[in-house]
Each structure stands twice: as C-alpha cells, then as structure tokens.
Amino acid sequence: MKLKSKTNSIFIDGKWHDTEGQKTDIVYNPATLEPITEVAYGGKTETEEAIAAATRAFKTWSGMTGRERSRILYKAHELMLEDADRLGEILTTEQGKPLKEAVGEVKGAANFLLWYAEEASRTYGEWIPSSIKSKRLLVIPQPVGVVGAITPWNFPSSMITRKIAPALAAGCTVVLKPAPETPLSAIEIVKILEKAGMPNGVVNLVTGDAEAIGNTMLENKAVRLMTFTGSTAVGKYLMRESANHVKKLSLELGGHAPIVVFDDADIDKAVSLALASKFRNNGQTCICANRVYVHESIKGAFNEKLTEKAGQLKIGDGIEEGVKLGPLINRQAMEKVQKHLDDAVSNGAEVVCGGDKWQGRMNGYFYQPTVLSNVTDDMLVMNEETFGPLMPVQSFSDEDAVIEKANDTDYGLAAYIFTETTSRAVRVSEKLDYGIVGVNDVFPAVAEAPFGGIKQSGVGKEGGYHGMDEFLEMKYVSMGIDS
Incomplete structure (x- = not known):
C-alpha cells in the first residue's frame, strides 16, 4: 500500500x-x-x-x-x-x-x-x-x-x-x-x-x-x-x-453482552462462536461477549476446549496471513484491559490463558487473548465493558438466576444464548432485557434487520x-x- x-x-x-x-x-x-x-x-x-x-x-x-x-x-x-x-x-x-x-x-x-x-x-x-x-x-x-x-x-x-x-x-x-x-x-x-x-x-x-x-x-x-x-x-x-x-x-x-451456555448446548459450536465473538476485532466491538456464563454440568469440558482454542489464535499485524488478533487501537485501550485483569486477579480470578501484553516482534498495542475463571460479580470485568481480548467465565446452575445476572446491568445492546431446545430459546430470548438476542449466533448485524439497544x-x-x-x-x- x-x-x-x-x-x-x-x-x-x-x-x-x-x-x-x-x-x-x-x-x-x-x-x-x-x-x-x-x-x-x-x-x-x-x-x-x-x-x-x-x-x-x-x-x-x-x-x-x-x-x-x-x-x-x-x-x-x-x-x-x-x-x-x-x-x-x-x-x-x-x-x-x-x-x-x-x-x-x-x-x-x-x-x-x-x-x-x-x-x-x-x-x-x-x-x-x-x-x-x-x-x-x-x-x-x-x-x-x-x-x-x-x-x-x-x-x-x-x-x-x-x-x-x-x-x-x-x-x-x-x-x-x-x-x-x-x-x-x-x-x-x-x-x-x-x-x-x-x-x-x-x-x-x-x-x-x-x-x-x-x-x-x-x-x-x-x-x-x-x-x-x-x-x-x-x-x-x-x-x-x-x-x-x-x-x-x-x-x-456501549454494551456489556452476556453469553449464556446452557447444559444442552452443542459445546464445540458454543466454544467456537464464543471465541469468534470475544476476539473478533480483538474484542473491540460493542456487541462482543463481555461475560460468559456456562452451566456447571459442562463447565469443565467448555473451559478446556475454550482455553485450547484461545491459545492457538495467531497475533500480529493484520496484513499478515493467518493473523486472528491484531493490535488494540491505542495505549489507553491496552491500559483498560490491564486494569480489568489486575482487578480480577487481585480479587481471586485465575488466568487460564494469556494474561499479559504480547511480547512479539512488533511495537504496537498487542495483548494476548486471555481467559479468566473463578470470576465473581463484583469484579470490574463483570460490570464494565472491557473492549479488549479479556474473557471472564462463570458457572451457573439455575435458568432464572442466570437471566437475572445477565440483565443486571445498565446496558442493553446484545445478549447471546446457546441451547438446542426451542422452548428454552424462545423463553429466554423474551426474558433477556436487550435490543438484540442471538440464539446459537453471535453475528446478528445484517443490513436487513434492525440493530440497536435499550436502556443506556x-x-x-x-x-x-x-x-x-x-x-x-x-x-x-x-x-x-x-x-
């Protein structure tokens, strides 16, 4: 160029x-x-x-x-x-x-x-x-x-x-x-x-x-x-x-999108799409996954596959072949990711993948794709939009309780659920307090459909x-x- x-x-x-x-x-x-x-x-x-x-x-x-x-x-x-x-x-x-x-x-x-x-x-x-x-x-x-x-x-x-x-x-x-x-x-x-x-x-x-x-x-x-x-x-x-x-x-x-993975979900599909949502544009999208809730019965299998695939994402200049994660837009963006990570770790979260700036051959604003477990509701990452490659994962057991958690935010742009049960898909979609709901789909934005949020x-x-x-x-x- x-x-x-x-x-x-x-x-x-x-x-x-x-x-x-x-x-x-x-x-x-x-x-x-x-x-x-x-x-x-x-x-x-x-x-x-x-x-x-x-x-x-x-x-x-x-x-x-x-x-x-x-x-x-x-x-x-x-x-x-x-x-x-x-x-x-x-x-x-x-x-x-x-x-x-x-x-x-x-x-x-x-x-x-x-x-x-x-x-x-x-x-x-x-x-x-x-x-x-x-x-x-x-x-x-x-x-x-x-x-x-x-x-x-x-x-x-x-x-x-x-x-x-x-x-x-x-x-x-x-x-x-x-x-x-x-x-x-x-x-x-x-x-x-x-x-x-x-x-x-x-x-x-x-x-x-x-x-x-x-x-x-x-x-x-x-x-x-x-x-x-x-x-x-x-x-x-x-x-x-x-x-x-x-x-x-x-x-x-702004957004603060939850992903809810139910026990009947296709785990491989859910992992692939959760990764695609969170790390698309290096997490710099208003509708990307910011909080991931996984049913406790599949937590182990989900986290294992998620961590493996996240660790395989290639980082580098977006012009290069095969790169999946480019840089963050500026220094302030990188500092916000680090702030959310430090807060989570200091309050008991475990870094299971990534967790630091990328020490590659380039000088840009690169950060490793990072997955956190043992996160709690009081952490910044669960309450603020990170706008970066940081994915917190929390388990749940009750449908009504996880819907309440997903809705417990001033934001209401996008939310996602993974389930193979039609009744649950309809029921939960209606209860989620968001302008956009994706069911087994994390790329809802198309020219022919209305895009926009509610609340703040x-x-x-x-x-x-x-x-x-x-x-x-x-x-x-x-x-x-x-x-």
Missing part, C-alpha cells in the same frame, strides 16, 4: 480541501506505531461551512425521487465491492484488524448501500379512514433535513454506511465526522459516493477537532438530527445538549426498513372536502 505524506480529508460542497498551511493530525498504524499520513484538522469554521453546504443541497436532494437517489446508492455499492480488497487494506493499516475481517467489513458496508438503495423507493405514506365524511386524512413521510453523523474507529467503514445510507435514501443531506484514529476509510467512502454521482453538498466530510466539530453540529439549528455511535457517556452529553434545539437523536452506545445502550435502530424511520418525519395532512 502506497502511503502519502498528506491526505486531503475535508470535503465540502463537492470540493476537497488541501491541507497545505493548515494544522494537521497524524494517523498512525496501531500495529507498528508508524505514521501513515497526515489529515486536515478542521474545526468550527469547516463544520459551519459543511452544514451550510448540506442545507443548500437539501432542497434539491430531497426533491428527487426515491428511484433517482437509489441509482446513486446502487452505483456506490457496486464501486465499493469492486474495490473491496484495496479498501480492506487501508482499513487494516489504520485500524489494525486482520485483513480478512477488514475486507468482510467493507463488503458489509457495501450491503448497507445496496439495502437502502432498495428502500429509497419504499417510503410509503398512508390514508387514514376518517370518522368524518367531509375529511380525508393523509400521512406523508418527509426527510428530517441535515444530519450530523459521528462514527467510531472500531468499524470505520460499516458504521458510516449504516448511518448515511438510510439518511441519503430518505432524502437527507449529511455532515460526517469520522473518528480521528480512522479517517482514511471515511475519505475513501466519500470518494466512492462522489464517483457514483452524488450531487455537491449532499455528503460533506470534516476531520479534526472532535469537540469543536460535535459542538458546532449541536449548536447549529440547521442540523435536525444527530446520529452517533460511541460511548454512553458521550451519548448522554449529546442528549443533554441537543435539547437546546430539540434535535432528533439516533444513538448506538442507545436510542433508535439502524438497519432494516426500521433504519429509515430515524431520518423521516411523518407529516399529517387533513383535507376538508365537499361531501
């Missing part, structure tokens, strides 16, 4: 801004800690310009037919698939995940463009039967307006298209702020939309000062909706500050036809007629 010393990263009203003479931000490879490139460090001025461009473009874009918008999104989907390998390499270089995962993410991101290209023509209104003969009642769906989209670093491609594809399909225009760690994937997606024929001002990109950009979006009344994926703390801040203009919000926040894990849904609802307002028209 050929790297540049500087990369244009601010895109406003159809034009890329040169970084010459501007303050810049360095993007690093988390596997090698080497600089990749520099990107522009925008702030309030650039964000205001982007909002103004999006406001001007809204009238034309929202006035187009759904089919016209659909053609552009479908073309972008095709272009993204054609370039998936190169885009995956860029993603791995800036974010660290294994190349196979990165290419898979790019293809998944393209699926959101395809799904909402199809949904663009399906924003149906309705006639309501009137109780008054001289009235006709009509509901018209209309786009919200300008959308401020703030996306995270852990899925720097799919989180963008999952937000902006439904917004664009609905007729909204967008100002996008990607995570400072991973702006390069965002730049490539905007270039694809540009090449697909997106009109000027419909999609705008601003990199740089996260606080200044976010606050400008909050303070500008032209931004009618903000969509954000990130921490619950930041989500709460956005909720408070958005009240000044009564902005709509779509928030996908978020507001609103992304994906499926439900994802369009966030970007639409329902206008009610009451018509008096001669009866």
